[in-house]
Amino acid sequence: MQEIELKFLVPESRLKGLMRQTHVKSSQVTQLAAHYYDTPDQQLAQAGIGLRIRKEGDTWVQTIKAGGDGIAARLEHNAVLDNEQVQIMLDNNELMPDLTIYGDTPIAAALADFKLKKLAKNLTRLYVTDVERTTRLLTESNEDETDNCIEMAYDQGEIIHGTDDSLRKAIQEIEFELVSGDLDFLFTTAKTWCKRYKLCLSTVTKAENGGLLINGQNHSPAVNANLSQLQIDKDSSAPAFIRAVVHNCLLQILPNSSAIVAGSIDDNHILQLRIGIDRLRTALKAFADFSDEINPEWLPILKQTATLLSDYYQLAYINTQIEPELQACGAPAVDWTTDIENIKITPINTLQANDFQITLLELIAFAMSDPSIEPQTDQLARDKLTKVLSKLYKKCLKTNKKADEVSDEVSVAELVSDDVEVSTDTHDNGQSESELLNQLRDLRYISEFSTPLLSKKKAKKKTKRWLKRLIKAQKSLEQLNDDNQYQQFYELKSTTDANALYGAGWFTAILTDDQSHIDARLAKFADSSTFW
Helix, strand or coil: CEEEEEEEECCHHHHHHHHHHHCCCCCEEEEEEEEEEECCCCHHHHCCCEEEEEEECCEEEEEEEECCCCCCEEEEEEEECCHHHHHHHHHCCCCCCCHHHHCCCHHHHHHCCCCHHHHHHHCEEEEEEEEEEEEEEEEEECCCCCEEEEEEEEEEEEEEECCCCCCEEEEEEEEEEEEECCHHHHHHHHHHHHHHHCCEECCCCHHHHHHHHHHCCCCCCCCCCCHHHCCCCCCCEHHHHHHHHHHHHHHHHHHHHHHHHCCCCCHHHHHHHHHHHHHHHHHHHHCHHHCCCCCCCHHHHHHHHHHHHHHHHHHHHHHHHHHHHHHHCCCCCCCCHHHHHCCCCCHHHHHHCHHHHHHHHHHHHHHHCCHHHCHHHHCEHHHHHHHHHHHHHHHHHHHHHHHHHHHHHHHHHHHCCCCCCCCCCHHHHHHHHHHHHHHHHHHHHHHHHHHHHHCCHHHHHHHHHHHHHHHHHHHHHHHHHHHHHHHHHHHHHCCCCCCHHHHHHHHHHHHHHHHHHHHHHHHHHHHCCCCC
16 A cells, blocks of 8 residues: 655654644554664665564554655555564564565565565664654545545654664654545645644654664765656656656755754755755746646745755855865865854754745645646647747857857956056856856756657767756856855955955956856857757
8 A cells, every 4th residue: 555644853842732732532642662674784775665563552563665756655565463473583582574475465566676585584673663652533524425534643752773772863753644535635734733833844764764873874865866766758748747847856855854954964965955946946937837736935935945055055165165175275274163153044944944844845745736637738748848948048048148248348358458447347247147057057957857858769869968068067157156156255254364365365266267168168058959
């Protein structure tokens, strides 16, 4: 069967109020003692599979979870075990899962890459969980006399290392699982609780947390964009296409967001989350007319979130990456700690904001909704994509030409004698380059989303070459933009710390050397024929 659930972390400030709503007369409290199994090198975890044997009240249940959409849905198979046999195995320290029960089940496909006999021999208990679960059913009657039903489960406890019980990790989370009825009821209910108790979405499973404990890690590594997970076909309708694109963006956004709300301050989590949001914003703007269900309120919230993340990331990156590089070249040390601490809104504050969490919920609901009920379901995405790409491509060429013209004016001014006044505006050049960077970035993301539908088999090399040149042009302008901002940071810092003058001068020198390199890459991009 497929389970559909949403998981949230509970902030300490809202815990008491939440507990009052979970511990009502109709709620049930169950002690859950679970044993999680994998190979010593965690082959199951790497395949996205969780395998456990858990005592649920007086019953022992073997459960395997795998696959799904990577967001809220997963395949799940539960098998009730013989209590007496389990107890005998426990007494002999021989409790192990039985993999033979999955032969004719939907979960078999997830295990197809494993030789089950060999896998069974290599399984070991890696960690256990000791959790108190409080459950409550939330129901609503439909017009057709059927019930929408959700199981709300609040879990509090800990994960314990399988061979060293001094190593532990706390669990405090709430889940909403759709038992029956409409998907809309799940999201409407989750949004209500999210607003009331400032809950934060998390995609981190207990199995993943157990793996982190075993590996001595606090958080999983940052997740990059993965276009191989973009599930579309040549005949995708416009509504189906935009849902697949949003889903692909969420696969990057949610794991990185989950790590940050759980306490990560890793630069890579912040960077990849911001990139994921940028990809999503580009898609929502470019494909706004692909679906009638896109909420225009999503974009300003996503833009604000990306801006706040960028403000923090730039300073953090200077402190952790650029400063060590400059000091290795002989630069005097510059302390950015106070600057970072003075940022009022940190990444975790940004993501805990209710409007962002509600937006994530609405985006997940949109990605999981049925595209066939939309009026545009008869419109093929590929018929609309060519127009979108052509329009933005022409904008890029026009902006590039404008930037060249301004650059030429600046060059002429530099050749004129100091006592001759020439009207030039280097600010215009900076604006043109910034505008071009944004357009190239948008064109890159849209092209990457579109290639599965528009790229022809015989022209794969041409498509790759075009994308490669586009990405090189975009990255070179991006580096120029970053270097310019770093130069400004060091310039401003030098007013209170003379040591920062070295960094300001360093980036000034880099900026003067960048332009010829950028011009060459932009010229190659402009000369390339498009793939659509």
